[in-house]
Amino acid sequence: MYEKMAFDERAEKITERIFEDKSESILFFKVLVNYLDMTSKNKLGLDKLSESVLENSTEMKSYFSKTLKVMADIAVQADEILPVYTTGQLSKFFGVSITTINNWINEGKFIGVERSERNSQARISADTLWMAKTGKLYSVAQIVNEWEEEQDALGNxxxxxxxxxxxxxxxxxxxxxxxxxxxxxxxxxxxxxxxxxxxxxxxxxxxxxxxxxxxxxxxxx
The missing domain is CATH 1.10.287 (Helix Hairpins)
Known part of the structure; x- marks a missing residue:
């Protein structure tokens, strides 16, 4: 926790050093934004950023500094960072169409998952529970693991x-x-x-x- 506090104090200085090379800083920034968007720990809504932010170094530095602090917050938490999946990825793991995945979301089969915006791409965490036709609950992680084991068994x-x-x-x-x-x-x-x-x-x-x-x-x- 002490190191986390020290890191927070130095976040802006670290940002300035990273931004000494603009091309590398832009690439690094985009990687961090996408990483946070693909975890269940995204607190900044960075997935809503448009490419235009890359043209404004001041704005990008501000987001970058905030991102570093979010990473420090994650680093001191005891719980595991869980992957999240898009509807396209889930359609592959469940062996159904993307439309079916969307219907399941609308029907509440993914417990606690709702679309925040119309036509927004849903992202579902690995620890989300899915309700089968029998009423039995399975975690998304279980479905993914079963799919991976099946692929390995098939020699794929x-x-x-x-x-x-x-x-x-x-x-x-x-x-x-x-x-x-x-x-x-x-x-x-x-x-x-x-x-x-x-x-x-x-x-x-x-x-x-x-x-x-x-x-x-x-x-x-």
Missing amino acids: NRYDSEEKNFLVDQMALYEKKYGGDFESTLGMKDGLSPEEETDAAAWSYFRRKFDAIRDDKSAAN
């Missing part, structure tokens, strides 16, 4: 498969955002904006990882 390399699908989805998002592949858009553009620099770095990374997985699979065959 779920990690490579999930990573590959993730990489394809991310690259598709950038292609849609910039209206073409990397080489014909950010890859040939000079004078990138801070947002474009971050996207270019991430896009390049996703492409390298995808190529590495594909090469490994080809070598194995």
Whole structure:
């Protein structure tokens, strides 16, 4: 707790040091925002931030400093940080459509889960209880574990498969955002904006990882 208090006092100074390199600080900031959004400990509503905040260094520093303090709060808590899942991820684990997951949410089958906004993407914690047709309750973590065990029993390399699908989805998002592949858009553009620099770095990374997985699979065959 003492270290947490000392860290809080130094959060702004730490933020200034991290922001000495703008491109790295933007990438670091986005990673932290997404990390907190994917845990059950998000207290800042950072998932609501738009990309425009990346153009305002003062505003971004303010959020960054607050984020560091939230991380310090989490670090001194005894309970475990639980993963949260999107409706798309849950549809895979439960073996049903996303529409069915949404219907279950509306019907209250995920105990205590409600949509805060119309058409808002629900995020459901691993410790959430789900009510089956029989009325029996199962935690989402149990369903996920059963799915993972089934994939392992079938001999599926779920990690490579999930990573590959993730990489394809991310690259598709950038292609849609910039209206073409990397080489014909950010890859040939000079004078990138801070947002474009971050996207270019991430896009390049996703492409390298995808190529590495594909090469490994080809070598194995």
